[in-house]
Each structure stands twice: as C-alpha cells, then as structure tokens.
Amino acid sequence: xxxxxxxxxxFFYDPYLLISIILLSFIGLIVLYSASQESSxxxxxxxxxxxxxxxxxxxxxxxxxxxxxxxxxLFLVSSLFLIVLTILFGNEVNGAKRWLDLGFxxxxxxxxxxxxxxxxxxxxxxxxxxxxxxxxxxxxxxxxGISFRLIVFxxxxxxxxxxxxxxxxxxxxxxxxxxxxxxxxxxxxxxxxFLWNNLLVPFQRxxxxxxxxxxxxxxxxxxNITQSKIAIxxxxxxxxxxxxxxxxxLDFLPETKTDFIxxxxxxxxxxxxxxxxxxxxxxxxxxxxxxxxxARDRFxxxxxxxxxxxxxxxxxxxxxxxxxxxxxxxxxxxxxxxGGTSLLSFYIAFGIIISMASHKKLIQQ
Amino acid sequence: MIDLQERFIERRSFIYRLxxxxxxxxxxxxxxxxxxxxxxxxxxxxxxxxALENKTHEMNIQPIRGVIYDRDGKILVNNIPTFNLIxxxxxxxxxxxxxxxxxxxxDITSAEENIFYEKFKxxxxxxxxxxxxxxLNKQQIAxxxxxxxxxxxxxxxxxxxxxxxxxxxxxxxxxxxxxxxDMELANILSEAIHPRQETIFSYANGFISxxxxxxxxxxxxxxxxxxxxxYEVDARGKLLKEISHIEPSEGKNIFTSLDLGSHxxxxxxxxxxxxxxxxxxxxxxxxVTLFSSPSYSINSLSNGISNNQFDALIKDPKKPFFNRALKxxxxxxxxxxxxxxxxxxxxxxxxxxxxxxxxxxxxxxEDGRVYRGWKKGGHGKVxxxxxxxxxxxxxxxxxxxxxxxxxLAEHLSKFGFGKKVCLDCFDEDEGLIxxxxxxxxxxxxxxxxxxxxxxxxGQGYMVAxxxxxxxxxxxxxxKGPINELSLIQNTTDNINSSMHFDNFQSSDWTQLHKAxxxxxxxxxxxxxxxxxxxxxxxxxxxxxxxxxxxxxxxxYLLIRENETQRDHAIMIAFGPMPKPRxxxxxxxxxxESGGAVAGPVAIAVLKELIK
Numbered sequence: 001x002x003x004x005x006x007x008x009x010x011f012f013y014d015p016y017l018l019i020s021i022i023l024l025s026f027i028g029l030i031v032l033y034s035a036s037q038e039s040s041x042x043x044x045x046x047x048x049x050x051x052x053x054x055x056x057x058x059x060x061x062x063x064x065x066x067x068x069x070x071x072x073x074l075f076l077v078s079s080l081f082l083i084v085l086t087i088l089f090g091n092e093v094n095g096a097k098r099w100l101d102l103g104f105x106x107x108x109x110x111x112x113x114x115x116x117x118x119x120x121x122x123x124x125x126x127x128x129x130x131x132x133x134x135x136x137x138x139x140x141x142x143x144x145g146i147s148f149r150l151i152v153f154x155x156x157x158x159x160x161x162x163x164x165x166x167x168x169x170x171x172x173x174x175x176x177x178x179x180x181x182x183x184x185x186x187x188x189x190x191x192x193x194f195l196w197n198n199l200l201v202p203f204q205r206x207x208x209x210x211x212x213x214x215x216x217x218x219x220x221x222x223x224n225i226t227q228s229k230i231a232i233x234x235x236x237x238x239x240x241x242x243x244x245x246x247x248x249x250l251d252f253l254p255e256t257k258t259d260f261i262x263x264x265x266x267x268x269x270x271x272x273x274x275x276x277x278x279x280x281x282x283x284x285x286x287x288x289x290x291x292x293x294x295a296r297d298r299f300x301x302x303x304x305x306x307x308x309x310x311x312x313x314x315x316x317x318x319x320x321x322x323x324x325x326x327x328x329x330x331x332x333x334x335x336x337x338x339g340g341t342s343l344l345s346f347y348i349a350f351g352i353i354i355s356m357a358s359h360k361k362l363i364q365q
Numbered sequence: 366m367i368d369l370q371e372r373f374i375e376r377r378s379f380i381y382r383l384x385x386x387x388x389x390x391x392x393x394x395x396x397x398x399x400x401x402x403x404x405x406x407x408x409x410x411x412x413x414x415x416a417l418e419n420k421t422h423e424m425n426i427q428p429i430r431g432v433i434y435d436r437d438g439k440i441l442v443n444n445i446p447t448f449n450l451i452x453x454x455x456x457x458x459x460x461x462x463x464x465x466x467x468x469x470x471x472d473i474t475s476a477e478e479n480i481f482y483e484k485f486k487x488x489x490x491x492x493x494x495x496x497x498x499x500x501l502n503k504q505q506i507a508x509x510x511x512x513x514x515x516x517x518x519x520x521x522x523x524x525x526x527x528x529x530x531x532x533x534x535x536x537x538x539x540x541x542x543x544x545x546x547d548m549e550l551a552n553i554l555s556e557a558i559h560p561r562q563e564t565i566f567s568y569a570n571g572f573i574s575x576x577x578x579x580x581x582x583x584x585x586x587x588x589x590x591x592x593x594x595x596y597e598v599d600a601r602g603k604l605l606k607e608i609s610h611i612e613p614s615e616g617k618n619i620f621t622s623l624d625l626g627s628h629x630x631x632x633x634x635x636x637x638x639x640x641x642x643x644x645x646x647x648x649x650x651x652x653v654t655l656f657s658s659p660s661y662s663i664n665s666l667s668n669g670i671s672n673n674q675f676d677a678l679i680k681d682p683k684k685p686f687f688n689r690a691l692k693x694x695x696x697x698x699x700x701x702x703x704x705x706x707x708x709x710x711x712x713x714x715x716x717x718x719x720x721x722x723x724x725x726x727x728x729x730x731e732d733g734r735v736y737r738g739w740k741k742g743g744h745g746k747v748x749x750x751x752x753x754x755x756x757x758x759x760x761x762x763x764x765x766x767x768x769x770x771x772x773l774a775e776h777l778s779k780f781g782f783g784k785k786v787c788l789d790c791f792d793e794d795e796g797l798i799x800x801x802x803x804x805x806x807x808x809x810x811x812x813x814x815x816x817x818x819x820x821x822x823g824q825g826y827m828v829a830x831x832x833x834x835x836x837x838x839x840x841x842x843x844k845g846p847i848n849e850l851s852l853i854q855n856t857t858d859n860i861n862s863s864m865h866f867d868n869f870q871s872s873d874w875t876q877l878h879k880a881x882x883x884x885x886x887x888x889x890x891x892x893x894x895x896x897x898x899x900x901x902x903x904x905x906x907x908x909x910x911x912x913x914x915x916x917x918x919x920x921y922l923l924i925r926e927n928e929t930q931r932d933h934a935i936m937i938a939f940g941p942m943p944k945p946r947x948x949x950x951x952x953x954x955x956x957e958s959g960g961a962v963a964g965p966v967a968i969a970v971l972k973e974l975i976k
Contacts, residue, residue, distance in 0.1 A: 129371065130371065130374060130375055130378060169386065172382055172386070173379055173382050173383060173386075174379075175375065175378050175379075175382075227419075227600075229404055229412065230412050230415045230416050230419065231416070232401065232404045232405060232412070233404035233405055233408055233409060233411065233412020233413070233415070233416075234409070234412040234413045234415065234416035234417075235405055236405055236406075236409045236413065237405065237406060237409070246416055246417075246419070246420040246597075247416055247419065247420075250419070250420050250597070250598070250599040250600060250605070251599045251600035251601065252416075252419050252420070252599075252600040266401065266404075266405065267416075270405060271401065271402070271405040271406055274401055274405070278394075278398065282394075285390075289383070289387060292379075292383060293380060293383075298372070298375060298376075298379075301376070301379055302379070305379065305383050309386060309390075312390050316390065316393050316394070316397065319397045320393070320397060323397055323400040323401055323404065324400065325396060325397065325400055
C-alpha cells in the first residue's frame with residue numbers, strides 16, 4: 001500500500017509482499033543450487049525466470065484493478081483456448097499433454113487458468129446480491145466445470161483440483177448460499193465411491209492407497225514418500241548443512257528440484273530452516289488476509305481472497321505430500337520449486353494482489 | 366449495484382467466510398507442523414539411521430584362514446596366493462578397446478572375453494570390480510606391472526587358495542574345505558558385522574568352511590573374523606567412495622600334535638593297502654599319527670575337483686573317503702588279551718602262577734561247542750605270561766568263561782572301548798562292547814556263555830576302532846589312564862583318576878610289560894620276526910581278526926581265495942621299553958597275520974617317532 005510519486009508516473013507496490021516474495025525467490029535459488037547437484041545451467045535458467053518473474057510481478061501491479069476486471073473474461077477464455085491447443089498439439093510426457101512448446105519456454109496453460117478463473121468469477125460475482133442466486137450459481141459452476149473438465153482431459157488431476165478449489169473459494173467467499181453448500185457437500189460425500197471408480201485412474205488410486213500404507217511397498221510406490229520422510233527426519237533440528245544432504249545428493253530423494261524441494265530444505269537446514277520458511281509463508285498469507293479485509297471493493301476482496309487461498313492450497317498440497325499426509329500429486333512449492341509457468345503464474349497473482357492493495361487510496365469508489 | 370447496507374453485510378459475510386477457510390488451513394498448518402516436528406525432532410534418530418543406512422553400503426571382508434602346523438612347526442596346510450587381473454569397469458569407457466589393449470601383453474581367451482562383456486555393464490553401473498583373468502603366472506604379472514601406469518582401471522589382486530604340501534598323506538587328519546551349506550553359511554555370516562551384506566572374498570573359491578578333519582573341528586577358530594569396508598552409495602547402489610575400512614582378523618593358526626614324519630612312514634609302509642595307523646604320545650595323550658589308507662588329495666578337494674574325479678573317489682571300492690582310523694570297526698582279536706589278563710588278575714580269577722593245559726581248543730561245558738586256537742595241538746602248559754607271548758586262545762577262552770560279562774564289559778570300557786576317546790576328532794565311531802542288555806535289544810536273543818568266551822579273544826560282537834586300540838595301547842603302556850586323546854598341542858592333564866586299575870599292582874604291570882615285550886623278543890613270541898627290525902625294545906600284541914567264523918584252518922584256506930574275506934591284521938605296540946613314550950595301533954584290512962603284516966608297520970612308525 002505504498003505509492004511512490006515520481007514526476008511523470010506513480011509506482012505502486014506493497015513492501016511487505018515485495019520483500020518477502022523476493023526473499024523467498026532467493027531462498028529458492030539457493031536451495032535449488034543444492035537440490036540440482038550444484039548445476040550452474042539450472043541456476044542460470046531459474047535466475048532468469050525469477051528475474052523476469054519479479055519484473056513481471058512489479059509490472060502487473062501497476063495497472064488499476066479495474067483493468068483486470070475488464071480483461072478477466074478475455075484472460076480466462078484465452079487460457080482455456082490454450083488448454084485446448086495443448087490437448088491438440090502439446091508435448092506428450094508420460095501420457096499427459098500439459099505443455100505447449102513455445103521454443104524458448106514450455107507453457108503450462110492449466111497454471112494460468114488457476115489465476116484466470118478466480119479473477120473472472122470475482123469480476124462476475126462482485127455486484128451480485130447476497131446470497132448468490134441460483135442462476136449466477138449455476139453459471140459460475142458451469143465455468144468452473146468447463147475449466148476443471150478441460151484440465152482433467154489433459155489429464156492433470158492435481159492442477160484440475162486446484163482449479164476446482166480456486167473457483168469454489170471465490171464462489172464461497174462471494175456468498176454462496178449455505179443451503180447449496182450443504183447439499184453440494186452431501187452429494188460430494190455420496191458420490192465419493194463413484195468418483196473413486198470413475199474419475200481416478202489406477203495409478204492415482206494407488207497413490208492414495210500408498211499414503212495410508214507407504215511401508216507396503218517401500219521400494220516401489222512407497223519409495224518417494226519413504227525417502228522424503230527419511231530426508232526430512234534425518235535433517236533433525238539444525239540440518240545436515242547446505243549441500244550436505246545425503247538423501248538429496250545421492251539420488252534417494254526424487255524430484256528434488258521440483259515437488260520434493262521442501263525435503264531438501266528440511267534435510268539441509270533442519271527443523272530450524274523449515275520453521276523459517278513456514279514463517280515467511282505465514283507472513284505472506286497473513287498479509288494477504290489483512291489486504292483482503294481492507295480491499296477497496298468487493299472485486300478486489302474476492303480476487304485477493306481467491307488468489308491467496310490458491311497460494312495457501314498449493315503450499316499445503318505440496319507440504320502435505322512431502323511430509324506424507326496427502327497423496328503424491330505433482331504440485332510445486334511456490335517460489336521455491338524450479339519451474340516455469342507455475343512460478344510465473346504466482347508472480348502474476350501477487351502482482352495483481354499488490355495492484356489491488358496499492359491502488360486503494362488513490363481511486364476511492 | 367448494491368447499496369451501502371448490503372455492502373456492509375457483504376463485507377462481513379466475506380470476512381466471516383474467509384475466517385472459516387483460514388481456520389481450516391490453520392488446522393492443516395498445525396497438522397503439517399506437527400508432522401514435521403514428529404519427523405525432525407521426535408523421531409529424528411530413527412530417520413537419521415535410515416538415512417545413514419541408505420547412503421552406506423557395508424561389505425564384509427573375508428578373513429584369511431589359519432595355518433595348520435605339525436608338532437615341529439612344519440606347515441601342513443597353508444594359504445597360497447593366486448593372482449587375478451581385475452578391472453574397474455566404472456573407469457573403462459570402451460570395453461572392447463580396453464580388452465584389446467590388455468591382449469597386447471596378456472593372452473585373454475574368448476571365453477574370458479565373453480564373460481567380461483557380459484558382466485561389464487552391470488558392474489560399471491554399480492561400480493563393482495570385475496575379474497578379467499584368473500590365476501596369472503609370474504610372467505603375466507610382470508608384463509602387467511611394467512604397463513600399470515597405462516591402466517588406472519586395472520590391477521592385480523591376490524586371492525588365496527588352501528594348499529597342503531602333503532595332500533594325500535594327512536588327508537583324513539586334516540580334512541578339506543569346501544563351499545559351506547546354507548546353514549553353515551548362515552552360521553559363518555552371523556559372526557560378520559553385517560550378515561546379509563556383500564562379501565569381498567580373499568579366497569578364490571568364495572566362502573569356505575571346513576568339511577572334515579581338523580579343518581572341520583577347528584573351523585571356528587581357523588576361520589577368523591570378517592573385516593568390513595563401508596562405502597558411500599547412491600540410490601542405485603553405485604559405490605561412490607570408501608568411508609571406512611576395518612581389516613579382517615586372520616584365523617588362528619592351529620598347532621597340531623601331528624607328526625609329519627610318522628605319516629610319511631605310515632603311508633610308505635601301507636603302500637595303499639586299506640588300513641589305519643594311529644600313534645599317541647603317552648604322556649600327553651596327543652595324537653601324533655592319524656593315518657587312514659587309501660586316501661585322496663585334499664588340495665584337489667579343497668580347490669575344486671571335477672565331477673568325474675569326485676565320482677571315481679566315491680565309487681572306489683577301497684573307499685578312500687572312509688576314515689578308517691576313526692571309523693573303521695574291527696574286532697580287536699588277540700590284542701584284547703592283555704586287558705583280559707588284567708581283568709583276571711584284578712578279580713583274582715587267575716594269578717601269574719596260574720596255568721592251564723592248552724590242547725588247542727576250548728570246549729564249552731554247556732553244549733560241548735568247541736572254540737579253537739590258532740595252533741593245532743595247542744601250546745601245552747600255559748600260564749598268563751606264556752598265554753600272552755604265544756597268544757593262546759584256550760587260556761583266554763577259559764578265563765573269559767569264568768568271567769562275569771557285566772564286570773568284563775565295564776572293565777573293557779576303562780580302556781576306551783565302546784566310547785569316544787578323542788576330544789577333538791571329527792566324526793569318531795564309538796565301536797562296541799557287547800553285553801547281555803545290548804544283545805537283547807539289538808539282536809533280540811539272550812546272552813550265552815559262548816558270547817563271553819568269544820569276547821575273551823576279541824572276537825564275536827566286539828568291535829574297536831584303530832584310535833581306540835591306540836588309546837588302549839597307551840593305557841597299557843602308561844600302566845593306567847592317560848589324557849583324553851587330542852589332535853592339538855595341549856599341556857593340561859585331564860586324566861580321570863576313577864579309571865585306575867585297583868588290585869593290579871606295579872609288579873603286575875611290570876610282568877605284563879615283560880610278557881608283551883617277549884611277544885617280539887621271545888623265540889616263542891608271535892611277533893618274533895620283528896625282533897631284528899627294531900633298534901629298541903618294543904612291547905606289542907598282535908591280532909588277527911577273523912571276518913568269518915570257521916572251525917578249521919582248511920576252511921580258511923578256502924575262503925581266503927576271496928581277498929575281502931581274509932582276516933584283518935592288527936597290531937598294538939608301545940616303546941621304547943621299559944619307559945614307553947609312544948603307543949601305536951595298526952590295522953591292515955585283509956592283511957591276515959597281525960604280527961607279520963601289521964607288525965612291521967607299527968615298528969616303522971615307532972622308530973620314526975622315537976628317532
């Protein structure tokens with residue numbers, strides 16, 4: 001909520017979010033250097049991402065929130081269009097088409113939908129009376145359903161669930177009727193067996209089964225979670241020291257650069273290090289909490305609320321997976337994991353949040 | 366647009382709902398934090414160990430087996446090195462080029478080459494060693510050594526094999542080694558620090574364990590303790606670097622009481638005939654000779670023998686694997702007579718003045734059955750002294766006839782018959798002293814006086830092993846009990862004093878020794894022909910064990926056509942008299958006359974021991 005006035009233009013920023021996100025990004029680079037076995041090419045590439053991400057975030061925070069309200073529809077439609085393109089022309093990896101090769105960058109459009117959907121719903125619902133009527137509810141659900149279904153089609157269950165949650169958060173925060181919530185919840189519970197059998201493919205079911213009994217097959221399906229727990233646990237209170245994590249450096253830990261990077265932090269910096277990381281995340285989340293209370297209007301409120309909850313959800317899905325209380329789904333740790341679209345989408349999301357936070361006083365509606 | 370009131374309600378509803386979601390995440394946050402705390406703080410040590418186990422790979426290092434010495438410190442069994450050319454595939458870029466380079470100076474067969482290529486990839490992935498060629502000769506080693514600097518991925522390593530310079534002479538005493546059975550292996554590895562880990566072998570044959578003889582009995586102390594190498598490994602099990610190295614401790618050397626020279630003598634004297642020679646140092650009970658013939662090469666058995674060769678050994682009718690010294694069951698025949706004499710004197714059935722008239726046979730009063738002596742017409746008037754010298758059967762038939770069988774059986778057991786006499790021999794037979802109870806249980810028939818009479822001349826059901834005969838001979842020599850027999854040099858006494866012979870005085874012993882010396886020295890002695898073979902006085906008693914019970918000498922001449930039915934020649938002897946140091950027993954299967962056939966062997970062995 002700061003405004004630097006220059007002669008020619010105004011600079012909009014939020015020091016708390018800006019500093020903590022830049023701090024996280026640097027921690028991410030430092031950890032990634034160790035997690036990538038000191039690979040300088042990976043670090044250079046990621047540094048470029050981080051640099052442009054931060055520039056992008058600052059750039060995105062300059063326009064007035066009204067701009068995002070206006071382009072939200074276009075943003076969502078084009079993101080969904082990119083998913084269709086991905087399904088048609090994307091790179092197939094392990095039977096899933098999630099990436100569009102742009103030559104210099106492989107884009108994962110589902111990550112964009114994660115931001116576009118809540119902004120669109122916020123822009124749609126910001127002027128609706130409470131509680132949200134049936135027509136608006138059904139329209140919102142339809143939009144959520146289409147986005148969800150398209151991503152499931154890729155297939156990418158992890159992201160599709162986050163997208164589903166992203167839409168649901170906004171709908172819920174906007175004032176979805178409790179009666180509807182109650183009946184939807186009941187239907188969800190009742191249809192769980194159906195979902196289990198029809199929505200989940202066998203390897204996904206296996207992952208959930210593994211969660212409850214990782215020791216059943218410690219060298220097969222339980223390997224990742226078993227090794228992750230060993231990495232975290234063996235870090236102890238103060239860790240094994242930077243670059244000295246045997247689990248990470250001797251390839252016991254899978255996906256050290258992406259999904260399981262938290263285990264690298266826990267192994268090398270110990271309980272102490274994990275507490276510092278969690279504190280920074282907590283600080284960001286509480287800052288967003290505060291900003292959404294004090295947002296200048298309902299659109300900003302819903303957007304900040306929705307985007308920050310996706311941030312929180314991503315963190316917890318990742319941590320839950322890495323510490324062994326949630327099934328293994330591909331989900332990066334925001335600002336720490338190596339990655340393109342996911343990282344950029346969070347810079348964009350926080351750019352929009354900062355825009356909404358810092359434009360408050362200037363234009364009172 | 367919504368009005369101000371509605372905006373207020375909306376904002377409150379939003380805050381309220383956001384609280385609900387944050388509250389849920391707060392709970393989730395605590396759950397994650399709790400889990401991290403559990404992992405990193407509460408159960409830290411458990412995971413620390415798990416991480417350590419992950420990144421380390423322990424390998425056992427096989428210890429070098431102890432050396433076996435004879436009593437003079439001559440090496441009987443040793444470990445000799447063979448040299449293998451070993452590569453480090455992880456450091457080899459192009460295996461074919463690598464092999465071709467080696468071929469320039471060491472001949473590699475196509476079979477060796479194929480094995481190398483076959484195993485190369487896997488060994489490289491896990492960074493293990495791979496043998497290129499085994500058993501290099503000196504020239505090959507030398508030609509590698511000068512080119513060593515060109516091959517950082519190649520080295521020569523020692524691998525041992527078990528070797529004896531006397532492979533056929535001490536086979537049954539020393540025994541051989543072989544691959545352990547699953548159970549033996551489990552036992553061997555249970556002493557290693559990490560039982561289920563890989564082992565770095567020091568022996569060309571891999572795991573080894575003693576299969577018979579001293580190698581078997583003393584396997585535990587010969588084996589030594591496994592050392593350990595700890596490597597850091599990655600998740601694929603590839604060795605990265607050595608973290609620690611504990612040298613194995615070598616097995617203990619065994620200093621046996623065996624005398625090499627006497628074995629060579631026995632081997633030469635027996636000339637491959639089936640039989641056994643056992644000699645004992647009387648003072649200590651140490652076994653100096655434990656020889657069984659025919660035998661086999663422990664070197665080839667220990668280091669790999671072809672199936673054909675092995676089959677030939679197994680099927681050989683002379684049974685070279687059979688340790689006759691410990692397991693051969695022979696009637697002691699006339700060699701038992703001194704023990705009978707002692708029994709008679711002890712129990713006052715006879716004394717040295719007592720005599721009978723020997724007509725050449727003994728008639729059992731109960732049924733008139735006739736028990737014949739070896740000399741037609743008999744020996745005339747015979748007392749105990751003469752009965753021993755001329756080996757009168759009639760005298761001992763009648764003595765046995767008057768004996769209580771249970772007392773006699775107990776008396777014979779004092780000489781080691783019917784039980785194990787060696788502390789540390791491998792697989793020793795107990796022999797048999799028959800008694801009424803045994804006969805009822807085994808043969809389901811009653812004891813007859815005739816059975817006792819037969820026992821009087823060491824025939825019938827009684828059987829003894831050569832080692833029992835040697836033990837018996839030692840007790841006669843020592844005029845009383847001696848240490849339990851042993852194959853190792855041992856200075857502690859373990860004489861069981863309850864085994865002393867009451868009512869058999871020192872003068873009685875002197876008379877007995879005199880009579881046994883006269884077996885050779887007297888012109889009437891059964892072994893008088895040995896007199897000129899020796900350079901010192903020897904006490905002895907010969908025996909001729911009948912395999913077939915016959916009534917007359919003519920009948921025997923018929924059956925002796927079949928060599929396997931010929932009598933066994935037996936000899937017990939001790940010397941030098943009058944202070945005997947060694948006692949010996951000799952059995953030669955189907956050798957017929959004890960004195961004439963087994964006697965020279967006994968004398969030769971005693972001479973070798975005493976020289």
